[in-house]
Amino acid sequence: MNTAPSFPSAPAKPEQASIPAGDSSPARRLVITPVRGIGEVRAGDDLVELIGRACGRELRSGDILAVTSKIVSKAEGRTVPADRREEAVEQETVRVVASRETGNGTTRIVENRLGIVAASAGVDASNTAEGTVLLLPLDPDASARALCRGLKRDFGVDVGVIITDTLGRPWRQGQTDAAIGAAGISVLLDLRGQPDGSGRPMSATVSAVADEIAAAADLVKGKAAGLPVALVRGLDTLVTVGGMDKDPGARALLRPAAEDMFRQGSTEAYEDGRRSGTKTGYNAGYDDGHAAGYEDGYAAGYAAAASEARRRARISAD
Structure with a gap:
């Protein structure tokens, strides 16, 4: 029999990540708890049942579940x-x-x-x-929506779900968890136009809160502890009650190609530049050669015509 975990509202135990937040944060207190008792997941397993049984009756509306993508992939037979x-x-x-x-x-x-x-x-x-x-997973956002719907159906709660995976980071050592799927939650917190601590309006700050939650949840899940799910409490304002079928999911976190300033690695960028330069140089050389040839041909034709005119003038004079 699996034992339901305890989700305290009192100060966090050592195994939990408890983060006091400032006024600009969506939470004044954040409690992250590992969900125990899920066990090994196999193809065809019902994650709603496994997670719901492990959480028991402690699950509340406004909670967020951070679910490691590996158990989603296993359940989906990936x-x-x-x-x-x-x-x-x-x-x-x-x-x-x-x-x-x-x-x-x-x-x-x-x-x-x-x-x-x-x-x-x-x-x-x-x-x-x-x-x-x-x-x-085939579609992590769809997997997150299915979990939201199932938990709403079985427990009557509106929760957010984030499907997490470990990603490396350019220019930084080490890896961290990030959101690759999401439902029932705002994945971006747009602070543009709001005043900063000095009263000046912020012009570029859009916080990737889903990624921040995924990374924080990994502090209690870990990579080798056999704890693939964490429950995050205290971010109710990010949970979009009833909006799971309308929100864009984690895809909203992907930078569009037109805004990507680092779309290629150095080797690929060099090769593209070389090919482009070769083609441009060939075209320019062809155009210059054509123009030079035209000029040379015009001059030669003019000289030949002038010579022929002088020859005919001499014949006429004779």
């Missing part, structure tokens, strides 16, 4: 044999952003079919059965 890993990476890849040869082979940073830029398209061999690898 497992493939490890010897098909390269094939899976190719199938999941839409665009190669950068690649580098290392002592362990080729490291590729790619954009996958979900629009997420990640190493190996998010195909992962950790926390899965020996000889297998896991692909990301």
Whole structure:
């Protein structure tokens, strides 16, 4: 029998992340609790039942559940044999952003079919059965919506759900969890136009609160603790009651290509520049050569015509 966890409203235990927030935050007090008792997830398992049973009657409207993508992938049967890993990476890849040869082979940073830029398209061999690898969920936003609906149906609560995965970061060492799917929650907090601490209006601040929640929740879930779900309490204002079918989900966190200033790695950017320069140089050279040839031909024709005119003048004079 699984034992339901305790979700205290008193000061957090050491295993919890309790973060006092300032006035500009959506919460004055944030409590994050690991959800125990879910167990190993297998293909076809009902995550609503597993998570709901583990949370018991402690789940409240306004709560947010941070759910590791691996258990979603397992429940959805997104497992493939490890010897098909390269094939899976190719199938999941839409665009190669950068690649580098290392002592362990080729490291590729790619954009996958979900629009997420990640190493190996998010195909992962950790926390899965020996000889297998896991692909990301087919549609993490849809998976989050299904969890929201199911928990509303079974427990009568309006909660937010974030599907999380570990991502690396350009220019920074280490990895952190981020939101790859979401439902029932505002994933971005737009503070533009609001005054800062000095009273000046902010012009560019849009907080990626779903990513911040995912990263904070990982502090109590961990990578090897067997705790794939965390319950986040204190961010009720971010939960969009009844709006789970209308909100854009975690896709709203993806930067549009037109705004991406670092869309390519250095090697790929160099190759594109070289190809573009070669083509531009060829066209310019062709145009210059054509113009020069025209000028040379005109001059030669004019000289020939003048010479012929002088020859005829001499014949006429004779």
